[in-house]
Amino acid sequence: MKIGFIGTGNMGTILIESFIESNAADPSQITITNRTIDKALKIKERCSSLHVTEDQERLVRENEMIFICVKPLDIYPLxxxxxxxxxxxxxxxxxxSPIQTEQIEHTVxxxxxxxxxSITNRALAGVxxxxxxxSCSDTAKxxxxxxxxxxSKPLEIESGITRAASDIVSCGPAFMSYLIQRFIDAAVEETSISKQEAVIMSKEMLVGLGKLLETELYTLPALQEKVCVKGGVTGEGLKALESGVQDMFNRVFQNTHAKYEEDISLVEKQFHV
Structure with missing residues (x-):
């Protein structure tokens, strides 16, 4: 199947490179374009057999599956x-995420x-x-x-949980990265450990945790219980987390949903659907 990409920003590039690396698609069957064409040409420098064009209409005519990887308010005019x-x-x-499939169906x-x-897809992992x-046929699905x-592990979702699901899957790596960075910074500030040592240990801890969860030997609560010895150090650390976290993640979802509703409102004015 011939695949076209309109937009080679962060996520567009992740998809292109991941499809090629995983052998999901032959690069010779991929055509890409971008408003700033130099960004597309830089991808071609890393994979010479894919095609670059400045002609969006030609890209559509010559490919069967088209990925639209542009900002929400740029989609309708495109x-x-x-x-x-x-x-x-x-x-x-x-x-x-703010663009609903029914809105697109009323337009094309x-x-x-x-x-x-998700950025985790770049490691050929995650959801x-x-x-x-x-309008999507069984063959297309x-x-x-x-x-x-x-x-990735493709997970089919209903429109109603789009924002929450995207917060976990797509935004989650950024949220967790921020927390781990604060974890590292605090270790360096409060102890004699070097930042380099703390970064290496934290990275390997995350990789190991991911592999452990993948085995399904423990649920998240069970894992905490296994590590937390009664009266031990881990328990004291968890007390600090409990007092500090409180409603933090509730506010994360409140903030992202507020922005999501704002984006949806702007998009609806364009699509009139």
Whole structure:
């Protein structure tokens, strides 16, 4: 299948490189474009056999599956521009959470889906969130699932939990990275450990924790119980976390949902759906 990418920002690039590295797609069957074409050309420098074009309409005409990897408010005008070149058999995929599949379906004459990737997909791991439009055929659904399964565990979700799911899957790595960075900084400030040592230990701890969870030997609560010896050091550390965290993650979801609703409102004014 020939695949086109419109937009080579962070997530677009992650998808392109991950598909190639995982052998999900042959680079010679991939065409990419970007508003700043130099960004697309830099990807080609790392993989010479993929194609770069400045012609978005040509990209659509010559490819079967099209990933739209642009900012939410840029999608509607882009779709209006591309609609005359889209066929019923095209598979159009948005990777932007505020854009709903039904909004795209009311704008274009082809099959639609939304796939929300995660930076963890660059390691050919983690989850990708998938929502299929009503226009999406069983064949198209299978093709999307198969493609995404090369770089992630594709998880189909309903539109109602899009923001919460995206917070965990897509934003989660940034949230957890921030907490680990604060963990490292505090270790350096409060003890004689060097930052380099703390970074190495924290990284290996995270990798080991991920592998341990993958075995499903322990749930998260069970893991805490195993490490926390009664009257021990870990318990005292958890007390500090309990007093500090409180409603922190509630506020994280409140903030992200408030921004999400703002984005949805702006998008709805464009789509009128």
């Amino acid at each position: 779709l209006k521009k591309l609609t005359p070149h889209l066929r019923e058999d095209h598979i159009l995929i948005s990777i932007t 004459p082809c099959q639609t889906a939304r796939v929300i990737p 990708s969130l998938v929502t299929f439009g009503e 299978t093709q999307i699932r198969t493609l995404m399964s090369h770089i």
